[in-house]
Amino acid sequence: QVQLIESGGGLVRPGGSLRLSCEVSGRTFVTTGVAWFRQAPGNDREFVASASGNGGGTYYTDSVKGRFTVSRDNAESIVYLQMASLEPEDTALYYCAARVGSIAWYTEESNYEFWGQGTQVTVSS
Numbered sequence: 206q207v208q209l210i211e212s213g214g215g216l217v218r219p220g221g222s223l224r225l226s227c228e229v230s231g232r233t234f235v236t237t238g239v240a241w242f243r244q245a246p247g248n249d250r251e252f253v254a255s256a257s258g259n260g261g262g263t264y265y266t267d268s269v270k271g272r273f274t275v276s277r278d279n280a281e282s283i284v285y286l287q288m289a290s291l292e293p294e295d296t297a298l299y300y301c302a303a304r305v306g307s308i309a310w311y312t313e314e315s316n317y318e319f320w321g322q323g324t325q326v327t328v329s330s
Contacts, residue, residue, distance in 0.1 A: 207231035207319040209301045214324030218289055221231060221328070225286040227301030229322060234282035235259065237311030240317060241286045243297035243326075250300065250314055256284060258307035266312070268294075291328045297324040 213225040229237065240255035254265045254275040270324050274287040284301060302317035309315070 206263060207303065209303060209319055209321035211299065211301045211321045211324040214299060214326045216327045216329065218330050219251065219292060219328055220301070221291050222287070222289045223291065224270075225288070225299055225326070226313035227286075228286045229303055232303065232319075234277075235279045236307045238304045238307050238311075238312075238317075239277065239284040240302045240304075240309050240322075241284075242302055242314060243295075243299045244300070244323075245294075246295040249295075252314070254286060255309035255311070257309040261307060261309070264310050264312075273296045288326070293328050296326060296328050298325050302324060308309075 208230045210228045230279040236258045238257050241253040242250050243253050244250040256275045257265045272290045276285045290314045301321040304317045305316050
């Protein structure tokens with residue numbers, strides 16, 4: 206059974222930083238594509254960033270480029286989302302997602318079979 210457990214969310218002031226973690230179990234992590242999505246109140250869930258398995262690339266939505274960094278620790282089966290220069294518009298419930306294939310350039314949530322429960326990020330002064 207595949208499980209994804211997110212952590213690291215919280216309340217941060219504008220301009221601050223947070224690092225989210227997602228521990229993945231039940232799959233061979235090195236070959237698993239992983240992604241971060243987020244959902245703000247009243248909005249649809251949207252793609253944030255992803256990292257392909259097998260040494261593939263990383264991908265970002267335009268609004269977070271230059272501020273967020275996605276990375277993988279294949280030895281520990283953890284995917285991170287380092288967030289800097291946070292803005293109130295980044296406030297959302299952040300979800301970790303994984304897919305059976307290693308490629309993770311997909312931005313549609315329907316391409317990811319496995320999901321975590323989410324961790325809340327609130328950016329406010």
